[in-house]
Amino acid sequence: MHQPVNRNAMLYIDRPPERHRLVQKLQSITELTAEERQALLDLPMTVRSYTRGEDIVRGGGIPSECCLILDGFACRYKLLPDGRRQIMAFHTPGDLPDLQSLHIQTLDHSVGAMMPTLAAFIPHASMRTLTARFPGLMHAFWRDTLIDAAVFREWLIGIGRRDAHERIAHLICEMLLRFRGVELAPDNTFRMPATQGDIADALGLSNVHVNRVLQDLRRDKLITWGNYTVSVLKWDELQKRALFDATYLHQVSRAAA
Template sequence: MEQIEKLPERHRLLRKLESITDLTEAERQALMELPVHLREFEAGHDIVRAGDRPQASCLILSGFVCRYMLLSDGRRQIVAFHPPGDIPDLQTLHLKTMDHNVGTMAPTTAAFIPHEHLHRLTQQHPGLLHAFWRETLIDAAVFRAWLVSLGRKTAHERIAHLLCEMAMRFASVGLAEDHSYQMPVTQGDIADALGLSNVHVNRVLQDLRRDELIHWRRNTITVLNWKALEDLAGFDPGYLHIRPPALKQ
C-alpha cells in the first residue's frame, strides 16, 4: 500500500471534487491518506469488465479511459470518457456487478481504493459521502446530455458538444490551458461514442478545422474559437456543475 501524497497526480481527485463542492481540511487530509494499490496499464486494456464483482474502485491518476459496452456481434458503444481525477467505477460501491467495461485509451496509471476503505471514509466523513453522491449525480447528468446528442443533434453538433465538454472537464483538474488539452482518441473512438461512421467523423473534423474552430494535431486538441464552437454545439456547461472559472470563456 502507498499513501496518496507520494504522487502529485493524486491531487487530481481533490481538485475534481473541489471543482463541484466544498471540502474541509479534515476531508482533504482523509482523502490524501487513503491507502491504495497502484497499477499501470497499456492502451487497449480492460481495467474492469462486465460481469466482474470488483472489491475496489479505481481512481485514474494519469492517462485516459472510457466506459463501453459490446453488442453480440462485437460492435462497441462508448458511453463515457474519463480523464484523470475520475473514478469511473465508483458505482461498484453499491452496485456490486459491473454491467459494462472500463478500458484504457492510452497508457494509464490507476489507484485502486478498496471498498472497505471507501465505506469507512464516508462513515467517518459524511461530507465526503455527499461529495461522492454529487459526483454520481453529475455523472448521470452527463449521460443525459450524451443521450440528447445521440438522439437529436446533428453530427457537427455532437462532435462540437463533446469537444466543449471535454475541454471543461480537463480544465477542472488542471489539464487544460488556453483551450488546449490532450485527449488520446481516434476518429473511430469518436464514432463509437457518438453513433457515427468513421467517414462522417472525418468529414466533420475537416469542417471544424476549415472553419478555424479547432486545431487537432496528434492527441492535442485546441479550441480556436470557443464561442463559435459553443454556439454550434448548443453547449450549456450547467449540467457539469463545475465551479467557474474552470475554463476561461
C-alpha cells in the same frame, strides 16, 4: 473478486501529483474542507499501469475496490455479441468510473485504457470508512454520481437529436471543461487520445462522418486536433456551433475559456 492483477501492478507509497487528482475533481464540483482534502490524500491506493486497449475494469466482475483514474485517459464501454462497441463515457484523471461498485455488486460494463494510463484502486472498506467519518465526502461522491448521470443524459440527447457537427463540437466543449476542472487544459489545450473510430463509437456516427466534421471544425479555425492533442481556438463560436450549455456539468467555478 476483481479482475486479475495487471502484471505491472505496484504500490506507490507517495504520488502527490496524481493523488491530488481526486481532490481537484471533487473541488471542481463542490467545496471541501481542509480535513476532507487531507483524508482523500491519505486513502490507501494500489496503483497499476495499463496500455492502450487494456481493460482497467472488466464487465461481469465483482470488484472489492473503486477505480480512480490518476493519469491518462479511459472510456466506459459495452460490446454487443457480434463485437460492435458502444462507448458510453470518456474518463479523465480524477474520475472514479466505477464508484457505483460500492453499491452494485456486479459490473455491467467495462472501463478500458485509451492511452498509457495509471489507475489507483481504493478498497471499498476504506471508502466506506472515509464516508462514515466525513459525511461531507459522502455527499461529494453522491453529487459526482448525479453529475455522471447528467452527462449520460446529454450524450443521449446528442445521439437522439443533435446533428453530427453539434455532437462533436459538444463533446469537445465538454472535455475542455472537464480537463480544466483538474487543471489539465493549459491554454485551452488538452490530451484526448481518441481516434475517429473511438469518437464514432461514442457518438453514433460513421468514421467518414467524423472525419468530415473534424475537417470542417479545423477549416473554420475553431479547433486544432493532431497527435491526440486538442486546442480550442474560438471558444464562444465552438459553443454556438454545439448549442452547448455547461449547466449539466455543475462545476463550482469555470473560468472563461
